[in-house]
Amino acid sequence: MQIHLLKSEEVDTTLFTKVVDFLQSIPGPIKLRFDQNTIISFEDEDVHPYLIRDKEDFEKKIMPKMETAQCSAINKSFPFERETVSWSVLFNKAAQYRKAKKIPDDEFVILLTNVANKQNWFAALDEKMPVNGFIHTDDWEYYIKCSPAFPIAYEVISLVLQRHMFDGLNDLRTKVHEVPIGCVNDFCQHKREIILKLRTGDVCENCIGLLNGKISLPELHHALQLLSSLREKMLFHQNMKKFTPLSKLLVDDKKRIFLSDFGNMEIKLRPLEKALYILFLRHPEGIYNSSLCDFRDELYEIYASISNMGDLHEMRGRIDDMVNTLTDSASQKMSRIKRVFEEAIGPDLAAHYYIKGESGQKKKIDFDRALLEIR
Numbered sequence: 519m520q521i522h523l524l525k526s527e528e529v530d531t532t533l534f535t536k537v538v539d540f541l542q543s544i545p546g547p548i549k550l551r552f553d554q555n556t557i558i559s560f561e562d563e564d565v566h567p568y569l570i571r572d573k574e575d576f577e578k579k580i581m582p583k584m585e586t587a588q589c590s591a592i593n594k595s596f597p598f599e600r601e602t603v604s605w606s607v608l609f610n611k612a613a614q615y616r617k618a619k620k621i622p623d624d625e626f627v628i629l630l631t632n633v634a635n636k637q638n639w640f641a642a643l644d645e646k647m648p649v650n651g652f653i654h655t656d657d658w659e660y661y662i663k664c665s666p667a668f669p670i671a672y673e674v675i676s677l678v679l680q681r682h683m684f685d686g687l688n689d690l691r692t693k694v695h696e697v698p699i700g701c702v703n704d705f706c707q708h709k710r711e712i713i714l715k716l717r718t719g720d721v722c723e724n725c726i727g728l729l730n731g732k733i734s735l736p737e738l739h740h741a742l743q744l745l746s747s748l749r750e751k752m753l754f755h756q757n758m759k760k761f762t763p764l765s766k767l768l769v770d771d772k773k774r775i776f777l778s779d780f781g782n783m784e785i786k787l788r789p790l791e792k793a794l795y796i797l798f799l800r801h802p803e804g805i806y807n808s809s810l811c812d813f814r815d816e817l818y819e820i821y822a823s824i825s826n827m828g829d830l831h832e833m834r835g836r837i838d839d840m841v842n843t844l845t846d847s848a849s850q851k852m853s854r855i856k857r858v859f860e861e862a863i864g865p866d867l868a869a870h871y872y873i874k875g876e877s878g879q880k881k882k883i884d885f886d887r888a889l890l891e892i893r
């Protein structure tokens with residue numbers, strides 16, 4: 519099964535990449551293709567802006583009352599203009615792309631856009647061609663304190679499953695669970711309900727029955743694995759797993775870093791950051807920032823084993839920059855490493871894994887090296 523993911527102009531590239539990463543994190547028969555080069559934009563005449571006067575207006579037009587009661591504070595400044603497009607415009611974009619790229623009729627084309635739609639839905643498939651769809655990427659900040667990449671990636675899988683659950687188009691609108699039960703097939707007009715779906719990461723027995731014979735078992739298994747890995751990752755990210763025992767940290771032969779007991783989550787660092795991180799892994803006693811330059815040769819060696827790009831001279835230059843105490847380079851890399859761990863597993867667990875120390879003191883990574891495996 520193929521899914522083609524597209525983005526419209528305003529969708530943040532980092533967000534798009536994250537969604538792609540999530541959906542590719544487990545190998546299997548559901549293949550994701552994405553096209554960073556084709557950027558969908560809307561024509562002026564397609565976009566209908568309307569004015570949101572104040573908070574009350576916002577609640578009425580954007581979030582139904584029952585939702586606002588549960589959402590976090592709205593810190594918009596009023597009035598503002600909200601741009602919308604119609605569903606047919608969104609579906610047409612997907613259809614045009616399908617035609618231009620000669621994508622077969624059984625493959626999905628899903629457009630991610632942060633322009634709202636008139637019905638204010640989060641995601642939908644085209645009734646006439648239910649392999650074309652869209653997902654709205656904005657407004658998530660009102661509902662959850664986590665990256666919108668989680669619900670968006672989740673919804674990609676939901677749309678795919680929903681397409682296979684239903685025979686007719688009428689089905690698609692009537693057989694969803696009107697009252698949300700935490701199944702992938704919950705009626706998802708409102709974003710609040712998607713949070714519940716995300717928390718459970720589940721498909722109910724009934725809906726598994728509907729999928730029977732419509733989707734191959736390996737595909738179903740892969741979809742369910744992706745849903746539950748998203749759920750797991752979101753729980754870590756939201757710091758809900760802070761009491762979980764620490765995971766092993768594995769640096770594999772390609773120098774990729776994995777937390778093997780946390781669903782084999784990969785911690786993605788850039789080559790220089792990785793070299794610095796591995797240096798600190800090797801030195802549990804800690805290193806002063808000011809004496810990093812004494813470890814230059816070891817850093818050269820680690821960096822050379824990670825990055826085979828560029829010539830030796832250039833690579834040495836980058837390491838020399840990093841260990842130069844006159845620049846802030848090493849500290850900046852440490853902050854980014856910290857951020858990557860925090861985003862992945864939440865601040866409490868992350869604190870065991872990143873490089874830390876008071877300023878002027880030795881920096882170190884605290885965790886028990888019995889949990890470390892470097893290949």
Ligand SMILES: [Zn+2]
Binds near residue numbers: 695701702704726
């Ligand atoms: Zn269900």
